Amino acid sequence: MRPRLLTWDVKGTLLRVRHSVGELYSSEAKLHGVPVEAEALDRSFLAAFRAQDQQFPNYGLGQGLSSQQWWVAMVKHTFRLCGVSDERVLSPLAENLYQGFCSARNWELFDDVKDTLIHCNGLGIRMAVISNFDRRLEQILVNCDLRQHFEFVLTSEDIGTAKPDHRIFIEALGRAQMEPEQATHIGDDVWTDYLPARAVGMESYLISRGEEEPAGANGLVPTAHILHSLQQLRSLLK
Structure with a gap:
């Protein structure tokens, strides 16, 4: 029927x-003067995502987060695992990646x-x-x-x-x-x-x-x- x-x-x-998370993150990081290898970012993303999803499932909605806050924190965690800790770099980097993910080129x-x-x-x-x-x-x-x-x-x-x-x-x-x-x-x-x-x-x-x-x-x-x-x-x- x-x-x-x-x-x-x-x-x-x-x-x-279209591209791996590591490639996307690495390309954006280079625009901010931070060279990080795509392969390392792929590994750290998986670890960061598992931790974030376990602590704050479904974008942390039940704990009062918005999905944007959830993703920005997750992106920052990904880069911190790769040794990037400067908040002056992390904040615009994470915001740009969050907004840019909507683009058809991705x-x-x-x-x-x-x-x-x-x-x-x-x-x-x-x-x-x-x-x-x-x-x-x-x-x-x-x-x-x-x-x-x-x-x-x-x-x-x-x-x-x-x-x-x-x-x-x-x-x-x-x-x-x-x-x-x-x-x-x-x-x-x-x-x-x-x-x-x-x-x-x-x-x-x-x-x-x-x-x-x-x-x-x-x-x-x-x-x-x-x-x-x-x-x-x-x-x-x-």
């Missing part, structure tokens, strides 16, 4: 970051995305976004020429809870005034996209471009529910 509503994850599903669409979204619009299928992202996502989608395809964009910052929490899917269904069986979710993660969408009664598919067995699938996802290209989704919607 063709769904009346398609909900989409974004990062890893529709868009990917993102690239997967090749199968644009035609698929246009195809779904043409079929009259309503579409929305459900993403564990902050409110910058709206502007990222605008800058990448994707926002017009979606009725609404629902982020974990908007709701105050992140996938796999069922409430973010239930909120999306409520906004669209749809029953779960009328909706399908597309994402690239077994645990935060495929399984929780099904747990609330939605149909769901896992996008895994080029992989025979997606990471973490472990028999949890039937072969028929794994898309190696969004071209397969277009075929299913005929």
